[in-house]
């Protein structure tokens with residue numbers, strides 16, 4: 074067969090999942106990789122990696138630097154780990170201004186400090202003009218799993234509550250608008266932020282095992298994360314469109330762009346699935362943290378139909394919400 | 407000032423060092439990063455990262471896949487660690503053939519198996535045509551530091567012996583020839599190989615502390631690694647040109663290209679600095695391993711002039727060997 078990589082393979086949705094299953098998991102298969110979590114759980118350590126190829130490099134609310142630190146911090150936090158040490162690899166395009174690199178490293182240093190992690194090792198490669206797009210950054214991270222419970226996308230059970238930690242879609246829409254290709258005015262900034270404290274507060278508030286799963290809603294958005302959980306746990310997830318927090322400017326831009334905010338990437342929001350008994354406690358813990366002020370219980374886990382995500386719409390209907398298909402917003406992270 | 411990134415900033419030599427010091431270390435500074443070793447020593451764990459942007463992706467003796475696994479395995483081995491777990495991040499160019507990706511992941515899987523490591527986490531991003539060059543791979547690795555002694559480029563002492571583990575420059579010259587731009591015939595293959603077993607054999611053969619430092623001679627070659635050790639340890643290193651193993655085909659190609667094999671990258675060779683008392687034992691241990699069959703004691707550590715590397719030439723003279731300047735062989739790894 075004559076297959077080629079398309080932008081959709083990088084969008085985090087259906088094509089990404091197929092590629093990971095058919096190529097990467099197939100080649101590398103082992104029990105630590107197989108759960109396909111935000112990071113790998115290796116004994117008391119969590120380990121994760123992400124590349125960042127966002128364009129533009131600088132955007133309202135952040136830049137590729139703090140995005141690269143927060144993104145890896147968040148994948149560790151979603152494992153239930155305390156993020157500790159990061160690596161930072163740079164692929165630079167010949168001709169990239171050193172002044173831009175300094176801005177980026179300064180914001181990485183600030184983000185690392187804010188998240189309580191250290192950048193302890195790195196690498197620097199340069200490619201010829203036209204072989205990159207200014208600056209790509211790849212961070213990996215290790216964190217310590219201090220808690221006994223292991224979070225997993227396969228741990229959701231019927232009756233559990235589904236929580237979203239704040240308004241969705243701000244990062245993706247901010248990046249789209251920052252490209253200036255759309256004639257939309259909006260007062261938006263990226264939600265890029267480190268979620269480790271917020272996640273720790275939630276885990277502390279609940280008993281061991283009551284928090285089933287955490288996932289940061291990055292590429293593919295909340296809809297994609299919910300599908301991953303529904304599939305891994307073999308449960309249905311039903312969410313209520315009216316309760317999912319979306320800022321008016323995001324909603325407006327999404328309408329003009331013809332995309333559903335449920336599929337738009339966040340970089341500082343997470344989905345939590347928690348036992349029904351601790352749902353209110355969990356919500357209260359999130360509300361106490363500045364990044365969780367607008368957290369809401371947006372739905373619940375059912376047993377049927379397994380593997381599907383259903384949305385109760387504003388107009389009283391119910392529809393299936395699938396994985397993201399295609400790539401409406403390329404290179405947002 | 408109006409500085410821009412040049413290819414020399416990615417060559418591993420003088421410009422890379424300046425950029426790391428002035429930009430990355432300056433922004434990220436902390437005690438774990440500061441020694442600028444092959445990886446960071448975090449308690450009993452070693453942590454490292456490298457990007458791979460080699461062109462062509464497939465070359466005699468290997469491809470970007472095994473290079474990416476072996477490169478990170480080797481940086482962990484140079485820390486004195488046992489390599490355990492790797493991450494693998496891919497930046498793919500739109501249009502890249504999935505069949506090529508399968509070849510690459512198969513060779514990564516084989517290399518991981520050969521080195522006794524698992525790829526436990528990863529990431530996949532896609533950029534538009536013209537924003538990458540087919541496939542870039544970034545691996546990070548964690549390993550366990552099971553031995554009490556900590557290796558360090560700052561630990562060389564006057565009297566120590568300097569060992570090179572095998573013939574140098576094969577990887578770099580193989581890549582140059584694989585590009586087909588030169589009208590040179592040579593029967594060469596890349597030396598890409600995992601050095602963890604070879605390094606462990608050496609460490610086992612010597613007493614704790616007798617092996618001062620290990621470094622894989624990648625970008626910038628043996629000359630650059632020797633300079634790093636001389637500078638960090640504030641010692642002189644004197645090496646004998648006649649004893650440094652170089653295959654005739656490498657020597658011939660270097661003469662035609664006008665480059666010194668001392669500056670050409672290896673991907674399966676290391677420099678070891680060991681206490682004089684264990685030099686012969688160390689050499690014997692290396693000779694026992696297939697990757698160390700041609701290992702040689704090529705020089706020694708002196709106290710004066712501190713920070714300099716001196717070469718006794720074939721013609722009886724002595725000259726200073728500096729860090730690599732410029733980038734004679736871009737994108738070899």
Ligand SMILES: Nc1ncnc2c1ncn2[C@@H]1O[C@H](COP(=O)(O)OP(=O)(O)OP(=O)(O)O)[C@@H](O)[C@H]1O
Pocket residue numbers: 085089093097098101106108109110111112122123144148291292494495496526527528529530
């Ligand atoms: N090239 C790859 N090789 C091995 N595993 C991969 C690769 N790409 C992704 N994975 C694994 O697939 C799962 C999903 O990866 P993905 O990058 O979508 O997650 P994420 O990092 O949480 O999301 P994002 O990258 O949008 O922040 C993870 O478990 C990851 O380790």
Ligand SMILES: Nc1ncnc2c1ncn2[C@@H]1O[C@H](COP(=O)(O)OP(=O)(O)OP(=O)(O)O)[C@@H](O)[C@H]1O
Pocket residue numbers: 161162163193194195196197418422426430431434439441442443444445455456477481624625
């Ligand atoms: N962008 C960066 N940020 C932080 N540290 C960096 C960065 N680039 C390199 N370093 C650090 O500088 C030192 C030298 O890096 P370098 O990549 O030259 O070593 P290496 O990986 O052994 O060589 P190679 O990359 O040729 O295999 C290492 O300690 C590395 O962690």
Ligand SMILES: [Mg+2]
Pocket residue numbers: 111147148151288289291
């Ligand atoms: Mg994630």
Ligand SMILES: [Mg+2]
Pocket residue numbers: 123144145148291
């Ligand atoms: Mg991520």
Ligand SMILES: [Mg+2]
Pocket residue numbers: 195196197455456457
């Ligand atoms: Mg490196």
Ligand SMILES: [Mg+2]
Pocket residue numbers: 444480481484621622624
């Ligand atoms: Mg190295």
Ligand SMILES: [Mg+2]
Pocket residue numbers: 456477478481624
């Ligand atoms: Mg290296």
Ligand SMILES: [Mg+2]
Pocket residue numbers: 122123124528529530
């Ligand atoms: Mg990822």
